[in-house]
């Protein structure tokens with residue numbers, strides 16, 4: 001998938017930050033991570049209430065189904081309050097797994113090592129493959145992990161980054177030639193960091 005196809009507008013969470021979206025199914029992972037509230041725009045955390053989480057879930061599954069090339073997308077059951085909490089906790093784990101830091105400062109550390117996911121190995125005339133498995137929203141989480149796993153193998157996952165700013169975790173997709181971008185928005189987060197560094201230098205003289 002390339003930018004500017006019109007599909008761009010359909011990832012509901014990432015669109016709120018006006019960002020370029022990750023290609024293919026990786027856009028789903030990026031969108032899930034960008035349900036956070038962040039940055040100067042600070043739209044609401046979409047997983048904060050059951051209503052907003054359901055609205056996001058409806059939009060994102062529709063978009064997932066429309067771009068899915070792997071045959072993994074499917075409509076998922078209506079979210080329960082437990083699903084919503086589990087998704088928010090999973091979002092933190094994914095931030096840790098991908099970027100080495102949690103998003104939420106209040107993330108519970110209880111039972112941290114007990115999350116396991118079981119993909120399914122398949123063999124067909126198209127070769128050997130992996131696909132997600134599991135009930136309900138656990139299936140969704142497994143799918144996200146498998147998409148990341150595939151992105152790792154294809155070398156595109158390292159282009160998906162969380163903004164380097166101390167106060168911003170927005171997840172962007174780096175399309176620069178040398179994969180060197182660190183800010184989700186150079187004008188906002190980059191400038192703020194430059195100003196701070198300048199002040200610190202000035203203060204130390």
Ligand SMILES: [Zn+2]
Nearest residue numbers: 163168184189
């Ligand atoms: Zn940022």
